[in-house]
Amino acid sequence: MKTRRIALTVNGETVEREVPVRQNLVDFLRHDLGFTGSHVGCEQGACGACTVVLDDQTVRGCLVLAVQADGATVETIEGVQLDDLRAAFHRLNALQCGFCTPGMLLSARELLRDNPNPSRQQIRDYLSGNFCRCTGYQAIVDAVETVALERLP
Amino acid sequence: MSIGAGVPRDRAKRLLGGRGRFVDDISMPRLLHLAFVRSPYAHARIEAIDCLAARALKGVVAVLTAAEISDAVASWRAEHKLFPTMAAPEQFALATDVVRWQGEAVAAVVAESRAVAEDGAELVAVAWAELPAVVDAKDALAPDAPRLHDHMDGNLAYTAEIAAGDTKAAFERAGHVAEEHFRFHRHTGVSLEPRGIIAEFEPSEDRLTVHQSHQTPHQQQDLYARLLGLPEHKVRVICPDVGGAFGLKHHLMADELVACVAAKLLARPIKYIADRLESFLADVHCRDHEVTARMAFSASGDILAIEVDDLFNAGAYGQYPRTSIAEGNQISRLTGAPYGHEHYRANLTMAFLNKSILGHIRSVGHPIACAVAERLIDLGAAKLGLDPIELRRRNYLHGDDFPRTSVGGIEFEYLSLRDCLDKALAMFDVPRFREKQAALRAKGVYQGLGIATFVELTAIGPEYYGEGGQHISAQETCQIRLEASGLVRCYTGATDQGQGIDTGVQQVVAATLGVPLEAVEVVSGDSALCPVGGGSWGSRGAALAGEAALRAAATLRRNVLSIAASLLQKDPADLDIRAGWVMEAATTHMSVAEIARIGHFQPYSIPDGIAADLTVVERYASKDRLFLAGNGIQLATIEVDVDSGIVTPLRHLVVHDCGRILNPMLVREQIRGGVVQGIGSALYEELRYDNGGHLLTGSFADYLVPMAGEMPDIDVAHIETPTATSQLGVKGAGEAGTAGAVGAILNAVNDAIAPLDATIAEVPVTPPRLLKALGRI
Ligand code: FES
Ligand code: FES
Numbered sequence A: 001m002k003t004r005r006i007a008l009t010v011n012g013e014t015v016e017r018e019v020p021v022r023q024n025l026v027d028f029l030r031h032d033l034g035f036t037g038s039h040v041g042c043e044q045g046a047c048g049a050c051t052v053v054l055d056d057q058t059v060r061g062c063l064v065l066a067v068q069a070d071g072a073t074v075e076t077i078e079g080v081q082l083d084d085l086r087a088a089f090h091r092l093n094a095l096q097c098g099f100c101t102p103g104m105l106l107s108a109r110e111l112l113r114d115n116p117n118p119s120r121q122q123i124r125d126y127l128s129g130n131f132c133r134c135t136g137y138q139a140i141v142d143a144v145e146t147v148a149l150e151r152l153p
Numbered sequence B: 001m002s003i004g005a006g007v008p009r010d011r012a013k014r015l016l017g018g019r020g021r022f023v024d025d026i027s028m029p030r031l032l033h034l035a036f037v038r039s040p041y042a043h044a045r046i047e048a049i050d051c052l053a054a055r056a057l058k059g060v061v062a063v064l065t066a067a068e069i070s071d072a073v074a075s076w077r078a079e080h081k082l083f084p085t086m087a088a089p090e091q092f093a094l095a096t097d098v099v100r101w102q103g104e105a106v107a108a109v110v111a112e113s114r115a116v117a118e119d120g121a122e123l124v125a126v127a128w129a130e131l132p133a134v135v136d137a138k139d140a141l142a143p144d145a146p147r148l149h150d151h152m153d154g155n156l157a158y159t160a161e162i163a164a165g166d167t168k169a170a171f172e173r174a175g176h177v178a179e180e181h182f183r184f185h186r187h188t189g190v191s192l193e194p195r196g197i198i199a200e201f202e203p204s205e206d207r208l209t210v211h212q213s214h215q216t217p218h219q220q221q222d223l224y225a226r227l228l229g230l231p232e233h234k235v236r237v238i239c240p241d242v243g244g245a246f247g248l249k250h251h252l253m254a255d256e257l258v259a260c261v262a263a264k265l266l267a268r269p270i271k272y273i274a275d276r277l278e279s280f281l282a283d284v285h286c287r288d289h290e291v292t293a294r295m296a297f298s299a300s301g302d303i304l305a306i307e308v309d310d311l312f313n314a315g316a317y318g319q320y321p322r323t324s325i326a327e328g329n330q331i332s333r334l335t336g337a338p339y340g341h342e343h344y345r346a347n348l349t350m351a352f353l354n355k356s357i358l359g360h361i362r363s364v365g366h367p368i369a370c371a372v373a374e375r376l377i378d379l380g381a382a383k384l385g386l387d388p389i390e391l392r393r394r395n396y397l398h399g400d401d402f403p404r405t406s407v408g409g410i411e412f413e414y415l416s417l418r419d420c421l422d423k424a425l426a427m428f429d430v431p432r433f434r435e436k437q438a439a440l441r442a443k444g445v446y447q448g449l450g451i452a453t454f455v456e457l458t459a460i461g462p463e464y465y466g467e468g469g470q471h472i473s474a475q476e477t478c479q480i481r482l483e484a485s486g487l488v489r490c491y492t493g494a495t496d497q498g499q500g501i502d503t504g505v506q507q508v509v510a511a512t513l514g515v516p517l518e519a520v521e522v523v524s525g526d527s528a529l530c531p532v533g534g535g536s537w538g539s540r541g542a543a544l545a546g547e548a549a550l551r552a553a554a555t556l557r558r559n560v561l562s563i564a565a566s567l568l569q570k571d572p573a574d575l576d577i578r579a580g581w582v583m584e585a586a587t588t589h590m591s592v593a594e595i596a597r598i599g600h601f602q603p604y605s606i607p608d609g610i611a612a613d614l615t616v617v618e619r620y621a622s623k624d625r626l627f628l629a630g631n632g633i634q635l636a637t638i639e640v641d642v643d644s645g646i647v648t649p650l651r652h653l654v655v656h657d658c659g660r661i662l663n664p665m666l667v668r669e670q671i672r673g674g675v676v677q678g679i680g681s682a683l684y685e686e687l688r689y690d691n692g693g694h695l696l697t698g699s700f701a702d703y704l705v706p707m708a709g710e711m712p713d714i715d716v717a718h719i720e721t722p723t724a725t726s727q728l729g730v731k732g733a734g735e736a737g738t739a740g741a742v743g744a745i746l747n748a749v750n751d752a753i754a755p756l757d758a759t760i761a762e763v764p765v766t767p768p769r770l771l772k773a774l775g776r777i
Helices: A025-032 A083-091 A101-114 A120-129 A138-151 B011-016 B052-056 B114-123 B167-172 B217-228 B254-266 B276-282 B326-334 B366-384 B388-395 B417-427 B430-442 B463-468 B501-513 B541-568 B592-601 B664-683 B736-756 B767-773
Strands: A003-010 A013-020 A051-054 A057-060 A073-075 B032-038 B044-050 B060-065 B105-111 B125-130 B156-164 B176-188 B196-202 B207-212 B235-238 B270-273 B285-297 B303-313 B343-351 B446-458 B476-482 B488-492 B520-523 B576-578 B581-584 B587-591 B615-620 B628-640 B647-657 B714-718
Touching (some): A025 A051, A051 A101, A083 A101, A083 A138, A083 B011, A101 A120, A101 A138, A138 B664, B032 B254, B032 B276, B044 B105, B052 B060, B052 B114, B060 B114, B105 B254, B156 B326, B167 B303, B167 B343, B196 B254, B207 B217, B217 B235, B217 B254, B254 B270, B285 B326, B285 B366, B303 B326, B303 B366, B326 B343, B326 B446, B366 B388, B366 B446, B366 B736, B417 B446, B417 B628, B417 B647, B417 B714, B430 B446, B446 B736, B476 B592, B488 B501, B488 B541, B501 B520, B501 B541, B541 B576, B541 B581, B541 B592, B541 B615, B587 B592, B628 B736, B647 B664, B647 B736, B664 B736, B736 B767
Parallel strands (some): B207 B235, B303 B343, B488 B520
Antiparallel strands (some): A003 A013, A051 A057, A051 A073, B032 B105, B044 B125, B060 B105, B176 B285, B285 B303, B446 B628, B476 B615, B576 B581
16 A cells, blocks of 8 residues: 655644555544544535635545645644634534534635625525535524624624 | 523534544544445345455455354344234345345455455455346336245235225215325435444453444344344443434444444454445435325315325335334325325335335335325315315314324324414415415416425334334333432433434423533433433434433432421422522522432431432333324425426425424424425435436435525424323424425425426426426426
8 A cells, every 4th residue: 555654734733644645634634633523424525524624725625635735734623713603503503413513614614704794695505515414504504694793893 | 490491402512622422433442444345236146255355455354244144143034013914034134145235235344444444345256146126116016027035926025005984985975086196206314424333342251332323222232132142231332423313323234233243253343334325325215105195075175085005115125123114104194194084095015126225214204195195185276276275274183173093093182283374374474475476477487385284203102113023112211310419410211313302301300300401411322321212213202201301300309309308307398499409488498419418428317218219210101102193384485497497495484383392492403404304305315226226326416415505494483282191291393394395395396387287296306307297308
């Protein structure tokens, strides 16, 4: 099995590891580094459960190889400050099983960074890369909308 | 009072931090990984399996086939004594000589990593002799159809009829008859977290410990003990965080059993996590029914009779241990259940065919029973020239009709059908929609309104599986422990997959005992720690585990008060517990913590003869009734693009009666999630196969699920009619959303296309089907 040495920053810590070249980023984060907050729901780029932040952009952790993250800065759900979003998700029950939640939170964070005052439909559209089987989405949209309004000056 | 409050869930905080503990998050020393060799054919004979190359691969520890494991694990048959004539062919953990669906596992590769296990699986060479496959129930029952199971005469798994009154005579005297032929295609549960298991075996103790993404730890404990020949008290099944289940995870799955077998044979922990393709191929599936039904009306619009013929299939075997009969059985009992007709006949016929096994997925049978009857009512209304809403109201069971055993054989204590309808109409202005609809039609925009009334069967009683011979508890036991600090631990047999039953139980215990919510911790999902119970399925948690918790908390409260009364030299009847304090009217005497301290460390201060147990156990089963029936109504509006065939949901509302509500926020969110699953099966979700039984929709690119962008906001309101069968008064709420959504959407689509003289009775209503119905393709 071919391996390669990579060095990257994950949640503020520098890590260096020898990884199989075929290993994807989310498996590396989960199984090699123990950041199990990013989940795996399809390994096909469709469900968004594996969403992580790579150099300030959300990516599908299952579609990026670990070796592609060499030299990059990676953030996972364990490493981001999202107190207001988390509180709103909790208060409004915007999660049930919680398997989609890390990906949802990271997508919502990116949306609010790029568009601080989104309409409900814009929220829905932005989160349409993140499958949630439990909630029916409305409470998630409510939570993101609530935080957007709270954050407005 | 914590009952009735929309309190958020404690567990959610951990999940929000990315600190959940799902099965695949768990690791342990010397863990091995499992990958399966699965059949590429729907039906084939296994001529030979060559494992040499796989075994030689670096990192592969073992390759197991039926031959290697047959001494270590028993086979099973999905039998049910209430359906004694149902065929129950023998099934094995790994296929022996014949595979009967694409995706059936024939070999398991155990390796140091999942990737290497998959490499190994690719090196296993199977010599197949393909056999003709049957993929449709009608074809399966044809006299010359290829047989799945050699010992059977054909592929008929079961057939039965239930009847009340005289439908033949009723149809003869009917003023109008509405009739339709429906097709409800196959789909599945699609939990975002796939199925997964870690099995560990300690040979010196014969001890199997399993972490599994599952709904029913005690059922699994019993099954693994019996199938592996282990003493039951040496088997422990722990369900950690579970990433969605929806019925998908309350069966025995052959591949998961193989993980246990491998752990036993190799004495090393084994992890198996299904990937998405395996999930689509080999999870239990649901629906796949062809229903012909008709409804007879009097000239003035009374429903006289209903006849239903349901043809469906079990897949290749019956699902173990619950069997595959329930979906047809529910349809045959539930169709038209909200209405007052006296003549009823339902026939169900179940075939075996070459697809994955049909199991119990959320709202078993309900969406079909509801859609069939509600569509017939709309068709009948058109024939009668009556308003479909008024036609429903006129025929609803109401008032003095209750209590009643339905023509389908289900006990109804009370159904609040008219109240639900009135509330729905107060929330949605139908006349205004009709005006707008007419104006839009003039512009070539086709919107539609659909209504569906549903009855929801929840909290199954113990007789169904008890008499059936399954080791499945429908009883719930609750153990409550007042710890020495005065804080409370509560052990329940229900399990939490995100629906929030832990929080519901916590609310019941806190309110009944008289302590703050934070003083109560609920422990669930562990077969060794928790009292034997059924887990969570069929909307049973709040009604059954909630009632058991109420009883246990009431007993503990009595004991705490007896101790307090003895210490204070008071009459217990004059004392109360509020917010963790023993009170006498407005006087605060002592804290529950103080009583706990004395009860545990100074028991000599309490005279003998006082009930001073601080660990108490109570139980509850909803005896002598098959289900606790709830009810509700859904109203959907949609827009059809007649050029593309795309249906866009616009608004959706649900009025629901699940008795007393423990936590309105959690109930509302259950319903919304259920509605979206229902919309998924109405518009998108379908496991399509080619004529050879090969799955065509094995990824999210082909099997479409509802995403946020296309889903509507969903209004939810309640009528609360507590059941008098328990002290708590709760009925279940988990089926409602899915139960009514398909019928509401199907009626809405038909309402939209009615002016184009088109109808459709096949779900999912995909663009090609709709364009065909419209005559555009
Ligand atoms: S696991 Fe990466 S998108 Fe689903
Ligand atoms: S909360 Fe379960 S998948 Fe979203």
